[in-house]
Amino acid sequence: MKIVVQVKLMPDAVQAPAISATLRTVNDRANWVSTVAFEHGVPREYELRKHTYAELKASGLGAQAAQHTIRKVCDGYTTLRANIRAGNLGRAGSKRRVKAESKPVVFRPQAAHPFDDRCLSWQYDAQTVSIWTTSGRLKNVRFVCSAGALKTLREYRRGESDLIERDGVLYLIAVCEVPEAPANENPSGFIGVDLGIVNVATTSTGYRAAGRGLNRYRKRQIELRRKLQTKGTKSARRLLKQRARKEARHAANINHIISKKIVTTAERTGRGIALEDLTGIRDRVRLRKDQRTPLHSWSFHQLGSFIEYKARRAGVPLVYVDPAYTSRQCSACGYTDRKNRVDQATFACRACGVTMHADDNASHNIDRKGEAAWTAGRESRVPATPEVAKTEEAIPQPVAPYLQARSFRTGQS
CATH class of the missing domain: 3.30.420 (Nucleotidyltransferase; domain 5)
Structure with a gap:
């Protein structure tokens, strides 16, 4: 089973601007790739690479960063098509769907960007990472997390990790493959x-x-946001920014x-x-x-x-x-x-x-x-009779392919 572990990066005064600039650069390049993909009819990843890879390399991106940028754009369009098929953007001809289909997918400057083991390495004992940036490789970038999260990272981290910036703070979101416990096939109820x-x-x-406490908390937050937005002063806007997502974190807890x-x-x-x-x-x-x-x-x-x-x-x-x-x-x-x-x-x-x-x-x-x-x-545990088994062997069994697609948050939320 795949879960994610989020850690907070603690870069110094030299490392922080380099990492932030790298995130903005790759997302800016992703927007350019998205424009090319839109103009060429959203080709497949291999075809899109022919149109964009050389330009990405010339703009200062490394080979792996360029590949991840192209793949991120392709995944963004895959997600868009899936949302259209599922009806999440409304019916054909609706204002929301026409708006989504009439322009390229847009990535925010702080949107998540994937890093694989070639671009990012973890040092768990020292609680540091070594990460690729457009300014060169940065080593000994500190991160902080709980003891349980560190143990999960050490034992189960696999594959890529996403770098994201939220309210000026940098985070790494790592994918971990945690083993599942044996399922209880005979529950008592x-x-x-x-x-x-x-x-x-x-x-x-x-x-x-009971939801009484949570509902009261939400009402207080709504009223406070309304007052601060009505006031509109510089200090009110600063307080609104500080309280962003506080209600969502409380509800998630x-x-x-x-x-x-x-x-x-x-x-x-x-x-x-x-x-x-x-x-x-x-x-x-x-x-x-x-x-x-x-x-x-x-x-x-x-x-x-x-x-x-x-x-x-x-x-x-x-x-x-x-x-x-x-x-x-x-x-x-x-x-x-x-x-x-x-x-x-x-x-x-x-x-x-x-x-x-x-x-x-x-x-x-x-x-x-x-x-x-x-x-x-539940499947039957009774063995089939020879006649039934022979009949079932003659019937071709359907094959159900499973397709897993990684979705990225794109566009304006």
Whole structure:
């Protein structure tokens, strides 16, 4: 399983300008390559190299840096085409899609740039790196990280690392291949996880992560940003810059805590985890204006991804289920009615009279759906009879190729 480890670079007064200038240079050259690719109809990497490699070398980039720049541009266009096919940029002819298709992909001056082992080497004991720059090779560039992150880097780092600059601070994001624990093929049951805004997560084991504190924190941050933006002074803009992404970091920390609690409980009890598949929920629901901000601030996908990768590391089975009617169906008798949901927090079955917290009821429905999905998806362990086996051998089995594409953040976010 691939995870990333982020470390903070601590260059001195001479090293910092050289590294920052290198990042701006490669991204400026990437924009030029993107323009060439756009004018020539986005050719393949080999064809694009014919048009751009010599010019990149003449502009001061090394051989590996030039190759990575070309490959980054190709990956950017691959990501753009994938977003268009998936409908993420709207329908054909929409304003957003026409805008994306009518100009080259643009890379920000501080956008991430990949470095392989030829351009970047790690010295874990000294906690330094040696990195290629347009001013020459820089050695003994210090970095800082936690003890756990350093151990992960030392044991599992593989492949490329990305250099990125954020608010004037340089970071290296390294890819690590961490081994997964043996998967539990026979879970004793499933823990249903109901995701929400009022309660961030409610499990069928009785754990409830209330969202009251997080929602209050977000409201305070929104109000503070509004006041500072209205004031508009130099000090107000400086404070806004200092507080950038603070809310996102706080929400990510809470999601890490919640996901660790859920996965640890599942691992200890020998059960799997059932999550709701909420893909596209923001496009499906229609809400009042005052409800839109909480919905679009809801980081359900991040929490789900945290639970997923922690479950894979722990060997905990995880399935996604259809969330339809989980809040209206009675977990005791199975009766489904819209009127069963009295209000946001109360569920009262019209058939059997069971009353409970609405999120608890939904989590029990999700855990049963998860167990049914796991049972239906498991392979049969019963050996086939000779007749069936002979018949199956005569039938050609389809081959499903898997394509992994690395995506880069391109354009204006």
